[in-house]
Amino acid sequence: MAEYALSQELLCPEGGCSFAYLFNLAKLQLLKGDYTGAAGSLEEALNPDAWALKGHCHYLQGDVPEAQESYERSLIFQQPPSDSHIVLLRLGSIYFMQNNLEELCEAEDALAAASRLNTVNAEMWAYLSLINLKVSDYKDYNSQSSGTAHGGLLFSIKQTRYLFD
Numbered sequence: 001m002a003e004y005a006l007s008q009e010l011l012c013p014e015g016g017c018s019f020a021y022l023f024n025l026a027k028l029q030l031l032k033g034d035y036t037g038a039a040g041s042l043e044e045a046l047n048p049d050a051w052a053l054k055g056h057c058h059y060l061q062g063d064v065p066e067a068q069e070s071y072e073r074s075l076i077f078q079q080p081p082s083d084s085h086i087v088l089l090r091l092g093s094i095y096f097m098q099n100n101l102e103e104l105c106e107a108e109d110a111l112a113a114a115s116r117l118n119t120v121n122a123e124m125w126a127y128l129s130l131i132n133l134k135v136s137d138y139k140d141y142n143s144q145s146s147g148t149a150h151g152g153l154l155f156s157i158k159q160t161r162y163l164f165d
Helices: 002-011 019-031 035-041 048-061 064-074 084-098 101-117 122-135 138-145 151-164
Strands: none
Touching: 019 035, 019 048, 035 048, 048 064, 048 084, 064 084, 084 101, 084 122, 101 122
């Protein structure tokens, strides 16, 4: 049914190979698991939603460098992509996987922005917590835990931190 609708869009005098056609074709290909085809369909589309969808295609294929590039491109537009919380979450997880301190700080910023857009996403909060544990200075961590009512909790978190180092 979706293929038929897309073919009618191509035949329509006002339609043709428009952004709407390319974007919906890429969505269909993504849903069918044709990630390479979806990424190819989006090459001509130059808007933040298209770049975000292209990033999703690469991310789901495991092509992390291409996903990172597409996600970063989707964020340079004045209007952010409609699913920017997912883009920021995945970009933050990519930076986290790379384990580079500078990029971890960028990941922290990206995830903090995502947390403002969607405050109930548990995966985002988990990544943000892990990044905070990795980025935080051990001395600052110790000074926060001493003399506070939550010292036991902070001590437990500090002990858990070493599992991820």
